[in-house]
Amino acid sequence: MDIDSKFKQKLEKLIFIEVKKEAVEELFNTKLINKENIFIPVESSYITKEILETLKLESIPLNKIVKSIFLILGADSEFEYNNIYKALVIKNEEAIKYIKGEIASYVKEKNYEDAYLLLKGLISVDDEDENIEKAIWILETLRGEEKEFIKEELELIEYLKTINSYDLPYFYEALIYKDEEEYEKAILAIEECLKREGEFKTQSLNLRETILQSLNYENGKSLIYDDPKKALEKLLPLVKSHEENSMLFYHIAVAYRIIGNYQKAIYYLNESRSIDSDILEVVNELGLNYASMGDYSNAIIYFKKGFEVSQNVEFCTNLAVSYLKIGDKKNAEIYISKGKEISPEDDIITEIERTIK
Secondary structure, three states: OHHHHHHHHHHHHHEEEEEEEEHHHHHHHHOOOOOOOEEEEEHHHOHHHHHHOOOHHOOHHHHHHHHHHHHHHEEEOOOOOHHHHHHHHOHHHHHHHHHHHHHHHHHHHHHHHHHHHHHHEEEEEEOOHHHHHHHHHHHHHHHHHOOOOOHHHHHHHHHHHHHOOOOOOHHHHHHHHHHOHHHHHHHHHHHHHOOOOOOOOHHHHHHHHHHHHHHHHHHHHHHHHOOHHHHHHHHHHHOOOOOOOHHHHHHHHHHHHHEEEEHHHHHHHHHHHHHOOHHHHHHHHHHHHHOOOOHHHHHHHHHHHHHHHHHHHHHHHHHHHHHOOOOOOHHHHHHHHHHHOOOOOOOHHHHHHOOOO
16 A cells, blocks of 8 residues: 555544534634535544534534644645635644644654654645654654655655755755665765755765765676776775675675685685675685685585575586586586486586586
């Protein structure tokens, strides 16, 4: 279920009572331009038989009506009575004050979704920066729980950009794109953030550094096979600040293997294993490096370790080739057979089998 549908579903608990326009005007101390009766929303749990029979508006707590109005404004921007509801609360200081209190209570209870809905409704009649900033803060929490809220937050950020020129919306935009690993967009947003006045200067500089490191990491990984030296230029400077990233060491090792520096590759693979010894790609790389140096005995040790855990056909092919390199046709045939059991159509296994017949 998308966020819009989820929000609209919350309106199912409301019922609408048709009330004379004059009674509504008196209750809210305002004048309405429409001539028809007003359909007032309220949660069904607050409706008694007496209220349904008499339709006396004064029997319904005003704060319950106000809360229902803001819920509708937040949950469905195209609801047919929204203009009427906005007219009732837009200049009503007591209603605004009450709903801000309800929002604060929801936040205190960590009920961020309902807090955001009411706050979104409030923004539709009072779009001051403080309300939008609170909404973005709440959405930061919500998107950590459910990625669907990203669209909601980005829309609010874009709106804030149109009414204010400070740094806050660009900071949170950069944060979203960083978390989504869209680093090119993230760096554009944080650069724009740094050009503007605001309270996020120090945080923005730190975030910019984090984004640049992530960008270098992704670019470095993408260059490993096409330009391993360039990949190393991007990856090696990250080691100091990412000492616990086992995959960084793995990618550095792959680049070193491709340029033929097997000893350095093995060094970084061992660094990776000291952080996490269960990464099969690292075990396979160790085998490949030893095989590349002609040390097939050690290569076989690592390929066997990988196969025992994964039963992967790639380890079978590596083992078969390694055994053939040391003249052990019997063991090579064993792993060719195992490879065919795992993946009967594997081209590499078929090719190896053909060469030894």
